[in-house]
Amino acid sequence: MATPNPELISALGRTIAKLRNGAAYEWGHMGSCNCGNLAQELIYMTKDEIHRHAMTRSGDWNDQLLEYCPSSGYPMDLMITKLLEKGLRISDLRHLERLSDPEVLREIPWERRMQMNKNSRQDVILYLEKWMEMLENQWIEKSETQEGKKLKKNNRNKVFA
Numbered sequence: 712m713a714t715p716n717p718e719l720i721s722a723l724g725r726t727i728a729k730l731r732n733g734a735a736y737e738w739g740h741m742g743s744c745n746c747g748n749l750a751q752e753l754i755y756m757t758k759d760e761i762h763r764h765a766m767t768r769s770g771d772w773n774d775q776l777l778e779y780c781p782s783s784g785y786p787m788d789l790m791i792t793k794l795l796e797k798g799l800r801i802s803d804l805r806h807l808e809r810l811s812d813p814e815v816l817r818e819i820p821w822e823r824r825m826q827m828n829k830n831s832r833q834d835v836i837l838y839l840e841k842w843m844e845m846l847e848n849q850w851i852e853k854s855e856t857q858e859g860k861k862l863k864k865n866n867r868n869k870v871f872a
Contacts, residue, residue: 712814714798715850722752722797723843730836738830741765745808745835746772754793764790772808776801810838818845 713719726749730736735743735758742751742758742765750761764786768775775787779801794804806812810829818841819827827834 712812712849713800713803713846715846715853716798717850719753719798720843720846720850722749723839723846725752727836727839727843730832730839736832736835739771741772744772745810745829745838746804748835749807749839750790750794753797753799754790756790761790773805776805807838807842810834812842815842815845 729752730748734748736748738744740758740762741747742756742761742763747758747761750756751758756764765772765775767786768778770778776791779788779791781788781792791801791804795801803812806815808829810816810827815838816824816827819837823837827838
């Protein structure tokens with residue numbers, strides 16, 4: 712699962728809002744598919760720029776993720792590297808494109824989950840909402856744990872006891 716962080720969580724929220732408000736969505740277009748819409752928000756490229764870079768090699772997001780090489784110099788690999796730097800993992804992107812992460816899917820009621828389609832705007836929105844909720848909860852838990860450690864570490868009564 713992705714490393715929870717405010718930038719990634721915010722990008723997921725912006726992607727959800729964009730899709731709800733009618734942003735371009737086309738599963739077969741590398742810049743306006745599931746991964747493409749999130750990439751627009753994380754690496755600040757247009758759908759056309761993403762698509763153009765992706766077309767320098769063959770295959771969809773899944774194929775290009777399988778062939779990813781951080782030192783290749785291919786524009787798509789550079790974009791993937793930037794996405795990974797934002798806290799995503801290759802598996803997160805592969806799951807997003809197919810709406811297939813078992814952890815995210817567990818958060819969706821079974822009946823609804825069984826009807827999901829990888830190229831449905833509404834299903835992508837639902838998947839992104841659940842994924843964002845999970846990352847927000849993990850971020851909050853991590854922050855509370857770190858804050859708790861900080862408080863314990865700086866407790867003068869225990870330090871000078």
